[in-house]
Amino acid sequence: DTGVSQNPRHKITKRGQNVTFRCDPISEHNRLYWYRQTLGQGPEFLTYFQNEAQLEKSRLLSDRFSAERPKGSFSTLEIQRTEQGDSAMYLCASSRRGLYGYTFGSGTRLTVV
Amino acid sequence: QQQVKQSPQSLIVQKGGISIINCAYENTAFDYFPWYQQFPGKGPALLIAIRPDVSEKKEGRFTISFNKSAKQFSLHIMDSQPGDSATYFCAASKEAQKLVFGQGTRLTINP
Numbered sequence: 001d002t003g004v005s006q007n008p009r010h011k012i013t014k015r016g017q018n019v020t021f022r023c024d025p026i027s028e029h030n031r032l033y034w035y036r037q038t039l040g041q042g043p044e045f046l047t048y049f050q051n052e053a054q055l056e057k058s059r060l061l062s063d064r065f066s067a068e069r070p071k072g073s074f075s076t077l078e079i080q081r082t083e084q085g086d087s088a089m090y091l092c093a094s095s096r097r098g099l100y101g102y103t104f105g106s107g108t109r110l111t112v113v
Numbered sequence: 114q115q116q117v118k119q120s121p122q123s124l125i126v127q128k129g130g131i132s133i134i135n136c137a138y139e140n141t142a143f144d145y146f147p148w149y150q151q152f153p154g155k156g157p158a159l160l161i162a163i164r165p166d167v168s169e170k171k172e173g174r175f176t177i178s179f180n181k182s183a184k185q186f187s188l189h190i191m192d193s194q195p196g197d198s199a200t201y202f203c204a205a206s207k208e209a210q211k212l213v214f215g216q217g218t219r220l221t222i223n224p
Contacts, residue, residue, distance in 0.1 A: 042202050042214030091156050100145050100209045104156030
């Protein structure tokens with residue numbers, strides 16, 4: 001399967017703990033995006049990378065959130081000091097610059113208890 | 114700021130019927146309008162997309178109608194099947210960068 005891979009699929013954490021998610025994009029895709037989706041809502045943009053450069057960050061991405069894409073390959077999204085409001089599905093997508101339409105992974109569902 | 118508004122929130126259609134979902138956008142700089150299908154526990158999957166230089170695009174049972182002057186676009190699913198039961202999202206973007214999604218429509222096809 002050469003789709004977008006996200007790990008873990010599910011994460012339950014206690015409030016105040018740090019969590020990290022990983023996304024492996026389709027290998028020839030140089031753009032990588034993170035979105036957050038809460039129950040019953042459409043995905044909301046968080047940030048995106050072109051190769052290793054983080055080109056845009058949403059205001060939704062508070063200081064507790066950080067994303068990296070070392071060497072322009074996989075990406076990680078870290079949430080520090082998790083809060084109950086961080087409970088959501090975190091989706092990763094990748095695309096090739098200049099081509100419309102991108103591919104989403106199956107997401108990581110985070111539950112903060 | 115709600116840039117893409119989608120309706121209805123939920124829709125029930127009989128098998129074989131036509132499902133119609135509508136979206137309206139605000140930002141005239143948007144140049145790409147995709148529709149995504151999402152099943153529970155899965156990420157959104159691209160169904161069909163349109164650029165503003167055409168008024169209609171058809172792929173199999175799925176058709177997008179686009180009205181640039183009204184800033185509206187819609188998804189039509191012909192001969193709706195129970196397997197089409199899912200949540201559908203419209204979206205818009207500028208230069209295929211970040212997507213702005215609608216709120217979603219939960220479609221149920223009754224057998």
